[in-house]
Amino acid sequence: MINKVLVANRGEIAIRIMRACRESGIATVAVYSEADRDSIFVKYADEACSIGPAPARDSYLNIPGIIKAALNCGAQAIHPGYGFLAENSDFARACEEAGIIFIGPSSRVLELVGCKTAARTTAQEAGIEIVPGINECTEPDIIEQEAEKIGYPVIIKPCDGGGGIGMQVVKSRSELKRSLEMSSAIASRAFGRGKVYVEKYLEHPRHIEVQILADSCGNIIHLGERECSIQRMHNKLVEEAPSPVITPEIRQQMGRQAVDFARKVGYLGAGTVEFIYSGGRFYFIEMNARIQVEHTVTEMVTGIDIVKEQLRIAGGLPLSVSQQEVKLNGWSIECRINAEDPLNNFTPSPGRLSGYRSPGGIGIRVDSGVYNGFMISPYYHPMISKLVAWGRNREEVILRMRRALYEYIIVGVKTNIILHKAILENPRFVSGDLGTHFIGQESSLFDDMRRIEERDRAAVERLKETFKT
Ligand code: ADP
Numbered sequence: 001m002i003n004k005v006l007v008a009n010r011g012e013i014a015i016r017i018m019r020a021c022r023e024s025g026i027a028t029v030a031v032y033s034e035a036d037r038d039s040i041f042v043k044y045a046d047e048a049c050s051i052g053p054a055p056a057r058d059s060y061l062n063i064p065g066i067i068k069a070a071l072n073c074g075a076q077a078i079h080p081g082y083g084f085l086a087e088n089s090d091f092a093r094a095c096e097e098a099g100i101i102f103i104g105p106s107s108r109v110l111e112l113v114g115c116k117t118a119a120r121t122t123a124q125e126a127g128i129e130i131v132p133g134i135n136e137c138t139e140p141d142i143i144e145q146e147a148e149k150i151g152y153p154v155i156i157k158p159c160d161g162g163g164g165i166g167m168q169v170v171k172s173r174s175e176l177k178r179s180l181e182m183s184s185a186i187a188s189r190a191f192g193r194g195k196v197y198v199e200k201y202l203e204h205p206r207h208i209e210v211q212i213l214a215d216s217c218g219n220i221i222h223l224g225e226r227e228c229s230i231q232r233m234h235n236k237l238v239e240e241a242p243s244p245v246i247t248p249e250i251r252q253q254m255g256r257q258a259v260d261f262a263r264k265v266g267y268l269g270a271g272t273v274e275f276i277y278s279g280g281r282f283y284f285i286e287m288n289a290r291i292q293v294e295h296t297v298t299e300m301v302t303g304i305d306i307v308k309e310q311l312r313i314a315g316g317l318p319l320s321v322s323q324q325e326v327k328l329n330g331w332s333i334e335c336r337i338n339a340e341d342p343l344n345n346f347t348p349s350p351g352r353l354s355g356y357r358s359p360g361g362i363g364i365r366v367d368s369g370v371y372n373g374f375m376i377s378p379y380y381h382p383m384i385s386k387l388v389a390w391g392r393n394r395e396e397v398i399l400r401m402r403r404a405l406y407e408y409i410i411v412g413v414k415t416n417i418i419l420h421k422a423i424l425e426n427p428r429f430v431s432g433d434l435g436t437h438f439i440g441q442e443s444s445l446f447d448d449m450r451r452i453e454e455r456d457r458a459a460v461e462r463l464k465e466t467f468k469t
Helices: 011-023 040-044 057-061 063-073 089-098 107-114 116-125 140-150 173-191 248-265 295-302 306-314 394-407 417-425 427-431 444-467
Strands: 004-007 027-033 047-052 077-079 154-158 168-170 196-200 206-214 220-232 235-241 269-278 281-288 331-338 355-357 364-368 383-391 409-411
Touching: 004 011, 004 063, 011 027, 011 040, 011 306, 011 364, 011 383, 027 040, 027 057, 027 063, 047 057, 047 063, 057 063, 063 089, 077 306, 089 107, 107 116, 107 248, 116 248, 116 281, 140 154, 140 173, 140 196, 154 173, 168 173, 173 196, 206 248, 206 306, 220 248, 220 295, 235 295, 235 417, 248 269, 248 281, 269 306, 295 306, 295 331, 295 364, 295 383, 331 394, 331 417, 355 444, 383 394, 394 417, 394 444, 409 444, 417 427, 417 444
Parallel strands: 004 027, 004 077, 027 047
Antiparallel strands: 154 168, 154 196, 206 220, 206 269, 220 235, 235 331, 269 281, 331 383, 355 409, 364 383
């Protein structure tokens, strides 16, 4: 039985986890960098412990500091959230050695799924189709041979990659050498290892992923899929559940494969098996061994609190639901609201929120760590919130999300709300014809943003006046 959890993260996800702890009767400990001293998650927690000076991006990567804080506070478990140390096998091992429960899979599993080529091999062994390519990080001439075999375009990927960092699309043989060098150099800088591999680049795929839950009693279930095809630079921007393209039969097949993969690796906790979907077929790309930013849309359509399930699993309890009890109800969309300027090459826009009012009303959920007067720090990703809507069907949830975007008031920093408005009004988006190149292909989005800005200007100004401090 866990009665105190240390949350090794910040912002909205720290609060998200603490909410689940509170509902589960579990006390919480926040750790924070001095740059985050005034954040809500620090005040929300039952106890808070500083782990680093400002500016302090690295505070949340301070493994000994975090372990020491957990031991000092008597926390039996650590929830890593997403990003930072969430998929770091050294951190999981340090927890294991200190006798602290790491809320996630074991360090061994993190190591396995963290290596994309090892994950590809395991997927193949489990009978899951993977994107054609090689399963080992190898020498440039072998990569070149493989690229010739599978045919251009190909994609070079860092073995230990994440966040789309270092991936290079190669259209022809003449570009290969340079792309290999670039990918490897970026990977070395970002992940400490420059190893890369190659796979076929599918030109107009959709990104579809399956949420799974695995407990220590041998139960593994899936909660259906999320479509995350609306991306910018391989980073997700709008997600939805279910996917407009997935039939019940394909859902069952994808779900079964995701569960098979989790069983094969000996998975424990909440995880996501990612696929790309192209030409009516789906291919495994990787597993994310953590809670994901977009878990919210799955929660909205299943009614299952994924973080509470993580806490149950970590405490050795069985899942609270069986596969038969998982029912999808309605439709949900999430928009990631960032402090950045979509009309100016998405330049981050840190600064003080001099006015803030988030949307409300039926079917709206806002996961956020900000408040009126909050300082969006330049040291971290400039996410302001996750705006999540639920509706009985896709048509209703789109209309509801448009309404919520209309009433979202943020003064003092630039935001990407205008881009979300343009996407949610885009006829192709509305028809459900999604793809990972949607943003690049829909060239009208930029004009649409300007037009929508003009159209909504008077109303936005009116509302901004009311909520300015
Ligand atoms: P990361 O772990 O760095 O996020 P992923 O392997 O999950 O990288 O891929 C991120 C995104 O890149 C996918 O959602 C998809 O849009 C694109 N992508 C990855 N592999 C391929 C591929 N083989 N063909 C086409 N697009 C791909």
